[in-house]
Amino acid sequence: MNLVRSETRPKSLLYLDGVSVSFDGFKALNSLSFVVEPGELRAIIGPNGAGKTTMMDIITGKTRPDTGQVVFEDLIDLTKKDEADIAQLGIGRKFQKPTVFESHTVWDNLELALNRKRGVFATLFYRLTAEDRDRIEEILATIRLSHRRDELAASLSHGQKQWLEIGMLLAQEPKLLLVDEPVAGMTDAETAETAILLKEIAKSRSVVVVEHDMGFIRDLGVKVTCLAEGSVLAEGSIDFVSNDPKVIENYLGR
Numbered sequence: 001m002n003l004v005r006s007e008t009r010p011k012s013l014l015y016l017d018g019v020s021v022s023f024d025g026f027k028a029l030n031s032l033s034f035v036v037e038p039g040e041l042r043a044i045i046g047p048n049g050a051g052k053t054t055m056m057d058i059i060t061g062k063t064r065p066d067t068g069q070v071v072f073e074d075l076i077d078l079t080k081k082d083e084a085d086i087a088q089l090g091i092g093r094k095f096q097k098p099t100v101f102e103s104h105t106v107w108d109n110l111e112l113a114l115n116r117k118r119g120v121f122a123t124l125f126y127r128l129t130a131e132d133r134d135r136i137e138e139i140l141a142t143i144r145l146s147h148r149r150d151e152l153a154a155s156l157s158h159g160q161k162q163w164l165e166i167g168m169l170l171a172q173e174p175k176l177l178l179v180d181e182p183v184a185g186m187t188d189a190e191t192a193e194t195a196i197l198l199k200e201i202a203k204s205r206s207v208v209v210v211e212h213d214m215g216f217i218r219d220l221g222v223k224v225t226c227l228a229e230g231s232v233l234a235e236g237s238i239d240f241v242s243n244d245p246k247v248i249e250n251y252l253g254r
């Protein structure tokens with residue numbers, strides 16, 4: 001049994017191998033390669049224009065690479081899939097700005113997200129099961145919003161809206177969650193809490209988080225990849241990466 005399981009478990013959840021893409025002759029990604037392990041939380045840093053957003057666009061199928069491989073769970077070639085297929089495979093993306101339904105309650109936002117997984121037709125006739133309620137309760141606890149469940153999303157702080165949107169993505173049960181600059185505009189307390197929250201989330205799925213906030217990255221305490229000019233400049237612990245002269249020259253020292 002264990003043997004079968006270890007044979008079928010993906011060795012990498014996602015890898016990019018030699019991915020390049022140009023826009024009007026400008027190489028936004030230049031032979032980018034990196035691997036995300038199952039259950040890994042990875043931080044991505046790098047200067048403006050390094051290609052962090054483009055990398056997320058490639059993974060989610062919004063942009064096609066000119067060359068290179070993007071492989072999910074060892075076998076699935078994501079460059080052949082469209083955005084909807086890739087979301088369906090279990091890759092969720094959180095953009096920088098929160099996009100919650102402001103005029104709905106926190107609970108309803110999560111219920112809508114849970115139903116979205118089922119498709120429009122099912123949603124029309126669907127009633128929440130006890131299991132669904134438990135899942136929503138669980139997500140509310142994860143995103144620190146149990147006590148705000150009946151309030152309108154509009155009444156939440158910016159940081160809480162970010163957490164609610166993360167919760168809405170969790171309702172889709174992604175295997176990989178991509179999170180773009182979650183702590184921009186958050187208070188210090190919210191930023192610190194977000195590091196704890198993402199570490200909890202990464203216990204049951206992989207998370208890739210792009211951030212410029214180095215205090216937050218340090219709090220995460222995970223492997224860091226620094227991108228510059230469309231490829232990996234350095235990778236390793238935060239101490240290793242932040243002491244790398246190339247990283248200091250291209251990013252931290254600027």
Ligand SMILES: Nc1ncnc2c1ncn2[C@@H]1O[C@H](COP(=O)(O)OP(=O)(O)OP(=O)(O)O)[C@@H](O)[C@H]1O
Nearest residue numbers: 023024027028046047048049050051052053054055
């Ligand atoms: N659709 C596009 N068309 C033309 N140029 C693009 C496009 N998308 C990205 N670029 C360019 O590619 C480069 C990489 O941009 P990208 O947004 O991926 O960087 P980034 O690391 O996310 O930067 P930031 O930290 O500012 O968000 C930039 O020079 C950008 O102007």
